[in-house]
Amino acid sequence: MASSQSIAYSPIAIVLHWLVALLIVAAAALGLYMVDLEFSPLKLKTYAWHKWLGVTVFLLTALRLTWRLLRPVPAPLAGMPAWQARAAALVHAALYVLLFVIPLSGWLMSSALGVPVVYLGVVPLPDLVAKNEALGDQLKLVHGVLNSTLLALVCIHVLAALKHHFIDRDAVLARMLPFLRYRS
Amino acid sequence: MIPARLPASLLLFLACIATAHAQRVTAVDPARSEVRFAGRQMGVPAEGRFNRIKAQVEFDAAKPASGRASVEIDLNSVDVGAADVNTEVKRRPWFNVNAFPAATFVSSSMRQTAPGRYEAQGKLTIKGQARDVVAPFTVREEGKDVVIEGAFTLLRLQFGVGDGPWADTDTVANEVQVRFKLVGPAAK
Numbered sequence: 344m345a346s347s348q349s350i351a352y353s354p355i356a357i358v359l360h361w362l363v364a365l366l367i368v369a370a371a372a373l374g375l376y377m378v379d380l381e382f383s384p385l386k387l388k389t390y391a392w393h394k395w396l397g398v399t400v401f402l403l404t405a406l407r408l409t410w411r412l413l414r415p416v417p418a419p420l421a422g423m424p425a426w427q428a429r430a431a432a433l434v435h436a437a438l439y440v441l442l443f444v445i446p447l448s449g450w451l452m453s454s455a456l457g458v459p460v461v462y463l464g465v466v467p468l469p470d471l472v473a474k475n476e477a478l479g480d481q482l483k484l485v486h487g488v489l490n491s492t493l494l495a496l497v498c499i500h501v502l503a504a505l506k507h508h509f510i511d512r513d514a515v516l517a518r519m520l521p522f523l524r525y526r527s
Numbered sequence: 528m529i530p531a532r533l534p535a536s537l538l539l540f541l542a543c544i545a546t547a548h549a550q551r552v553t554a555v556d557p558a559r560s561e562v563r564f565a566g567r568q569m570g571v572p573a574e575g576r577f578n579r580i581k582a583q584v585e586f587d588a589a590k591p592a593s594g595r596a597s598v599e600i601d602l603n604s605v606d607v608g609a610a611d612v613n614t615e616v617k618r619r620p621w622f623n624v625n626a627f628p629a630a631t632f633v634s635s636s637m638r639q640t641a642p643g644r645y646e647a648q649g650k651l652t653i654k655g656q657a658r659d660v661v662a663p664f665t666v667r668e669e670g671k672d673v674v675i676e677g678a679f680t681l682l683r684l685q686f687g688v689g690d691g692p693w694a695d696t697d698t699v700a701n702e703v704q705v706r707f708k709l710v711g712p713a714a715k
Contacts (some may be wrong), residue, residue, distance in 0.1 A: 382615045383696040391569035457608045464570025474608070 351518045355416045359407045360519060363400055363442065367497075369421065370396035391464065394453065397446035398462045420513055434500055441493045448486045457481035465490040551589075552673040552711040555582040559672075559710040562600055566683070567595045567700040575607035575616075582709055586637070588666055591645050594637035598707070600630040620691050634662070643667075647677075653686040662707070673713045678706040685686065 352360070370393055377389035419428040453460050454470040456479035461467045472478065507515035508523070518525040563576040579601035586594040602622045607613055617624040622641025646663045664677025682701045683689055689699055 382612070384692050384695050387568050387698050391571070458573075459571055461570040461572075467572075 351458050351521070352417060355476060356407070356414065356416065357519060357521065359403060359410065363407065366400050366403070367398050367442075367493075368418065369492075370400065374490075391461075394449065394460050395463055397449050398460065398468070400442055401446040404439060408439065417518065420515060423513075431503065432495055432502075438493070438496055438500065445486065445489045445493060445500075445510055448482055448489055452479055452482035452486055455482055551587040551714045552675065552709075553583075553585055553714045555584050555709045555711040557581060561708050562598070563706045564703050565706070566703040568698060573607065575605060577601065577604050578606055579604035583707055584711065586666065586675065587672075591637050591639045594645075594647070595635040596632070596647055596649070597614050598632040598709075600632075602628060602630055603632075614638075620693050621689055623654055630654075632660070632662070650680065651686075653688060656686045658685055662705075664707075668713060669710075671712055672710050675709040676707070678704055 373389050373393045373396065377386060377393060380386040380389065419431065450460055450468065451471050454472045455475050457474040457476075459467060459470055504516045504519075507513050508517070530591075557580055560582060561576060563574060564581050565572060565574045567573060577600045579621045580598060581601075582596065582598040584594075584596045586596070593687060602624045603617065605613060605616055605622065607616060610661040616622055622630075632649055632651045636648040637645055639645050640663065644663065644665055646661050647660050648659065650657045652658075658681070659667045660679055660681060662677050663700070664675050666673050667676075680702050683699075683703050684694060684696070684701050693699060703709040
């Protein structure tokens with residue numbers, strides 16, 4: 344049996360994982376709420392906050408990948424079928440890609456619609472494309488499709504983790520959620 | 528000391544000769560003139576312009592004190608670059624264009640502040656609220672035209688622009704920079 348050290352994620356990886364998870368939920372909830380608001384100060388505020396959350400997710404994802412290079416993630420649990428390990432790796436990779444591409448599509452959309460992104464109201468980000476309303480509308484669609492894809496992948500990710508914990512009763516979820524005792 | 532001041536006054540004199548009679552304008556061409564404004568929402572720069580303005584300017588660089596200007600801005604011609612926001616800013620909390628279709632600036636008090644630099648003191652009226660403003664400007668020749676260009680900053684809430692919930696200046700800044708460029712043929 345592997346020691347608990349070798350199967351655990353590093354505390355920094357764990358904190359970043361849950362922080363990004365929280366920010367994604369917040370950004371998604373805000374995104375769905377803000378689009379239907381009438382033109383109001385609250386609408387301007389929520390759009391700004393949504394963009395700040397997106398930029399933060401982008402930055403934290405870059406940090407997570409850097410951390411992964413410095414502290415490689417634990418190997419799949421011994422005894423896990425190869426297809427499951429491959430599927431998990433594939434979903435993780437797709438999630439990382441989306442966590443970069445979704446904020447990027449939002450930033451592109453914002454540029455195309457002629458509203459620059461100013462991170463936290465302080466740091467102006469450069470416009471990625473010139474103002475082009477038609478392109479902005481297309482990017483809106485792209486942003487939506489990418490987010491639906493993210494939702495589907497997050498569902499698979501969460502259901503797989505729960506399946507490992509409650510049905511397989513292995514350490515997969517516990518190593519990302521240390522206060523859970525894994526029950527063998 | 529006279530010797531030290533001489534070159535400066537000589538320069539000023541030469542500058543006056545160079546500008547006298549040339550930088551004079553009486554008619555402004557609205558198609559080539561523009562009034563723009565820039566503010567901030569949530570720290571994001573937001574710009575707009577008015578597409579229809581009317582202006583009469585009497586200005587002679589040789590006699591700045593006798594200058595006068597009258598500018599009328601059709602607030603229905605506001606363009607902030609997004610159709611839905613254009614509709615919103617014409618409504619009651621912002622310009623309320625149905626009740627106040629035009630903003631005006633009237634000045635009969637101008638002075639020179641430095642060589643080539645002037646300022647116009649006048650009354651700016653938006654939404655029925657008149658305020659004194661000082662608009663610094665420069666005058667230059669461009670071919671057969673005289674170009675008057677300047678900018679000043681106003682506080683939108685002094686004019687009730689964006690009232691009610693929009694009075695929250697953490698969301699939309701109170702300061703709005705107004706930039707104007709008036710172009711007219713040089714008069715003899």
